Amino acid sequence: MPELPEVEVVRAGLVSVVAGRRIAAVQVLHPRPVRRHLSGPEGFSAELLGRTFGEPRRRGKFLWLPFTDGDAVLAHLGMSGQFRVNEPGSPDARNTRIRFAFDDAGPELRFIDQRMFGGLSLSVGGAELPPEISHIARDPFDPDFDLDAVTAKIRKRRSGIKHVILDQGVVSGIGNIYADEALWRSRLHWARPADSLSRKQVRELLSHAHQVMADALAQGGTSFDALYVNVNGSSGRHALNVYGREGRPCKRCGTPIVRERFMNRSSHLCPRCQRKR
Ligand SMILES: [Zn+2]
Known part of the structure; x- marks a missing residue:
């Protein structure tokens, strides 16, 4: 299970990869990582299309990728969830579950998860703090930690x-x-x-x-x-x-x-x- 430092390493690594980029396509290769999304894999892809990512954020061990429209993708890394950055058309790593392509035709973001306890979900209104994790207290790295x-x-x-x-x-x-x-x-x-x-x-x-x-x-x-x-x-x-x-x-x-x-x-x-x- 990744802990805070590991999740922060992932978050920091994603900043330059996703911030300011607009989604051109989302391919869900296995339904399980989007099981929390009510409208299923097709709905997940359709609803994310055309949105632009802001800067990834974190609280404790939770990571989310805000959109500039106020919603966010909440990432549950579970036991084995990972993000990778790959050139478009390059072969998928083993256990690649979701692929994001951007309209600048630059590197793709891929979500890999061997054991699939993790997953991604759309968090409506979750850019600032996803309501799904509003019960989570601030972590010691938070500037407002009291x-x-x-x-x-x-x-x-x-x-x-x-x-x-x-x-x-x-x-x-x-x-x-x-x-x-x-x-x-x-x-x-x-x-x-x-x-x-x-x-x-x-x-x-x-x-x-x-x-x-x-x-x-x-x-x-x-x-x-x-x-x-x-x-x-x-x-x-x-x-x-x-x-x-x-x-x-x-x-x-x-x-x-x-x-x-x-x-x-x-x-x-x-x-x-x-x-x-
Ligand atoms: Zn001792």
Whole structure:
């Protein structure tokens, strides 16, 4: 599952590709990625025709491609959704599902999705913020992110701190990997009740989450999953400190990293640096 830095890499890569370009044709090669669109694949193609893209936007892990008319295409990357840019007439990569051609006859935008949990949908009135994701809180990269308000909200919750920072209605963009990384940087155990933490601890945790994602972004994302690639087909090279490092020494104290069960996933932590107390 791509997390915020990976989605931001995709967004940034799409700016020069789509902004200001008018759609000349949309070919839906498989109906599943447009299953959220009520009028089906033909309707999706017909309704997008002739529209001009603005600059792609993102909130948390959600990406949308606004049109200059106020609507947008909301992209669900799911487990394996990707965008690629290809010259018209060039062969499709495997699992190409949707192809956009533009009236300038320049490079096409193609949506590729192996497992097809993702897809694209037309979001009416969604250019500024798609109504489908209006319940998603601002992420730490958002200029209007309110650190004090989010800190206060988190400290009212009794659940374990990791559970709370993964709640996309509280703060968006933090997924399992970066939650583990931020908790390790903050020396906090994932199960610590959120309301037992000081304001300083929560502020520091949010800053670490922001920083670890910014570091990943600066390095083109994290190469944890070969399915995830940017629009050029290359993956990032950000190194992780704790996630996926079970049994290997903590980079701070040398104690072997452990993996604990968390929801249906796992949490990686240093049992010495991150005590439950
Ligand atoms: Zn340690």
